[in-house]
Amino acid sequence: MQAAILERFGQPLSITEAPDPQVGTGEIVVDVLAAPVLPYAAEVFSGERNYSLEPPVIPGAGGVGRVRAVGPDSTRLAVGDIVWCDSTVRSRDDAVTPDITLQGLTARGDGGLRLARHFHHGSFAERMAVPTENATPLGPVPPAEAYRWVSLGVHLVPYGGLRAGGLRPGETVLISGATGNFGSAGVAVAVAMGARRVVAPGRNEAVLAQLRQRFGDRVAPVPLTGDPAADDAAVRAAAGAPIDLVLDLLSPAAPASAARAAAMTVREHGRVVLMGGVGDELRLPYPWLMHNSVTVRGQWMYPRVAVRELVGLVHAGLLDLSRNEVTTFPLDAARQAVEHAAAHAAPFQRTAITP
Missing domain, CATH: 3.40.50.720 (NAD(P)-binding Rossmann-like Domain)
Incomplete structure (x- = not known):
């Protein structure tokens, strides 16, 4: 598959071939339809933000995907489903204080870094493996309209705070x-x-x-x-x-x-x-x-159930994602997408890569 790879901090992304992700127990593989590009992505990739991201890595924090393969323990998701791939990955061996990594972006503490070494690669690629529980169905979304949903990730953060309050x-x-x-x-x-x-x-x-x-x-x-x-x-x-x-x-x-x-x-x-x-x-x-x-x-990020709740607000017509202006770039223009995101960081302006 084709991917944008951060070989080392301070270098431009390399657009090259990478191994296809393999599905395992507790995981699914998606074809990436739209990956949000954060306004501060350039600061992360330069090393300025000092994020816990270990190159070489395919960056990219979540996005919209179409299910390509499901693991043996998946009972609801089906091949072809359009899903939101949440970047907030939690360890499964501590229900009270799980370690957390933001897949393709950063990690919290040593445990989060260990988790990131497994769910290492993000969404700046044609395909991506994500934990099964991190895939939330979006319903009947036409693949050509998937890019409109990249704004969901920006809204999830304040939703997590308002929900916590x-x-x-x-x-x-x-x-x-x-x-x-x-x-x-x-x-x-x-x-x-x-x-x-x-x-x-x-x-x-x-x-x-x-x-x-x-x-x-x-x-x-x-x-x-x-x-x-x-x-x-x-x-x-x-x-x-x-x-x-x-x-x-x-x-x-x-x-x-x-x-x-x-x-x-x-x-x-x-x-x-x-x-x-x-x-x-x-x-x-x-x-x-x-x-x-x-x-x-x-409050850091949001609980897993928050994704489904916010998707419900969108489908109910209470949260209108069409108010966001989304500029899209193909995968082979990932470097330009990062530059565009930095230059267009105003509210309601979003940038997405559409592999």
Whole structure:
């Protein structure tokens, strides 16, 4: 089969022949129909992000595939099914705290790295092997329309956070980092889940206006000024009610003070979910947390069942993936796809490889 291979960090992807993956127990093999290209893929492949990815490797975090072969323990999936291949792979020998690898992208800890050495190769190839449990049927999706589903992966991350925070229909949620790639997807998901109001603070006023235009009056954009007191007052006024849940999706470049300011807008007995990349200490005040009975939790990715739930939101018409602009590239143009993704990292702009 043809594949795009990262031979070593800092080198362009090589488009070459690679061995076909073989199906084993607990695994399936798919023909890759569409593989998302992350906006920061170039930073991963250069080594700048210092991800736990061991070249030589076929990169690519999940995507849409057509089942080519199933293992002997598969009872529901059938050859020809169109499935979402989730990149979040969990070890099977610890149900409480499994090791995790993001197939074709990175791994968490030594155990995750060991797991990545088995599920080593990702989706920048004609075919890919994935754990059986990581394949979620998408239903009657025409193969020619598979590329539209690559946006699912971006929306799954904030869905995992909103789900972990127990967002209920009719609640008010603040998305910290709303003008970013994951944050803007979080706004879309919160609306789909029935939030009464989604407060969207940010400095990019063009994106804030776009969010309001796309999702209507339930989204309350708040242009940030840098004045903490004024920004806090503007956020609370835009909410129009106590803020039940804060989801932080700020990028690594953001200061911890921005994440802290957003968290502290939550109401008494409210919830704060941390999913962003802020690298500094958050330093939330102990007395404020205690006296207001605030719940703070971290969340990395999402549980397995979340994929099926989010697919259900799409099929119900509550989450419209067609709002995303997807630019596709053939496999032999993988290098150009990586460059395009980096140059077109704005919200709702996606890049995909379609082998």
